[in-house]
Amino acid sequence: MYIGRFAPTPSGRLHLGSIMIAIASFLDARLNNGLWHLKIDDLDSFRTKQKHIDQIKAQLNELNLSWDNEIIYQSRRVERYEYFLNQLKKTKKTYICSCSRKKILEESESGVDGFIYSGFCRDMNYKNEENNSIRISVNDEPIIFKDGLQGEYKQNINNEIGDFVIKRSDNIFSYQLAVVIDDHIDKTSHIIRGSDLLESTPRQIYIQRILGFKNINYTHLPTLSYRGRKLSKSNGDNYLIETQPKNIWLFVLKLLNQTLPARNSSLESIIEFAIKNWDIKRIKQRRFIEIDDYIRTS
Ligand SMILES: [Zn+2]
Structure with a gap:
């Protein structure tokens, strides 16, 4: 069975890059009739704030990104x-x-x-x-x-x-x-995450092999940058995240090079269309996406 997940660190609101990862992993899970888990990486209690967990949940809810089962908290494991x-x-x-x-x-x-x-x-x-x-x-x-x-x-x-x-x-x-233990416990089969984690994947595979855990399917999406700088929570980057959920969806689908629904569709029909037409192979193979041009033309 397909089991995917989205695993934000609650150190701030989700920026556009994290939202893109959430949307891509959600669409891939839904197209494959799989489960999509939400896991909060809250092991480091200094960086974690309840306020940020609530913000992330609210952002996902606004975008109609509904997760399956209870939220998973690393701090409880x-x-x-x-x-x-x-x-x-x-x-x-x-x-x-x-x-x-x-x-x-x-x-x-x-x-x-x-x-x-x-x-x-x-x-x-x-x-x-x-x-x-x-x-x-x-x-x-x-x-x-x-x-x-x-x-x-x-x-x-x-x-x-x-x-x-x-x-x-x-x-x-x-x-x-x-992360290796989580994905074992949660029976994660597919991980879609940012390319900034590509270099750490071999370490995770190394531990998986020693512990005799199952192989996982990895897809590392490009990291977003704006004006030559990587988007990050700590920099307070909030490009576009304050616009309507519909517009965020359309913008992200464009970044992911997907077939676009009509601009005047409702949020529900945009998502329905996006699931039906999701094609992970359409995403361009690269480590970074400069969003400057996309912003200019949207
Ligand atoms: Zn030493």
Whole structure:
């Protein structure tokens, strides 16, 4: 069965890029008669605010993006993460790392996604988890997967990332570990998300394989930028999100290169049309979309 999901971090209102991901994953799930889950990535309580969760729910409701089942909250799954962390520990692939951020900054080369960890603590055999992070050791075997939009992607985690953190020194489970466990628990079959997560996918596949979880179908959509800058919540980017839901839908369908419904259709009929005509293959293969031209012509 097709099970998709949308997993925002509640650190602000959804910007247009996140809305595009929500719409694309929703349409793909609906066309395939699948389920579409809403999962709130609220593990980091400093960044999470109830206000933002309420805003996100309100935005999705306004856009008629109705999710299936109860909302999933990562913060309520800490025991599950702990369980699977213990499974990983049993494989002897995990170790405690006491390196400070400063040390890593000073001593590491940059890779495809931050600094490449040197493996400094791998054989140190530290015992004290408190205030230290837990890493998983990786190997030299490249991870290759076929992305639904970006094509074949290959990464040698050892050379490009290094042993990576699965539990942070502030005791919060890392995104890489939590997301893998979530998708296992939720039986997610298809993930549609932003291309900014393409580089982290091999790490997730690596953990999936160790834990014996099922393969997932990945599609990484282009990231949006405006005036040469990536759209982001922290920059307060709110281009277009305050216009009518109908107009947001039409604009996003245009960005996704889909067949467009008549401009004067109702929101309900736009969505109905969009589901019926959804063709993920029409999305152009690229990592970024500059929305400037689209804004000018809409
Ligand atoms: Zn270390």
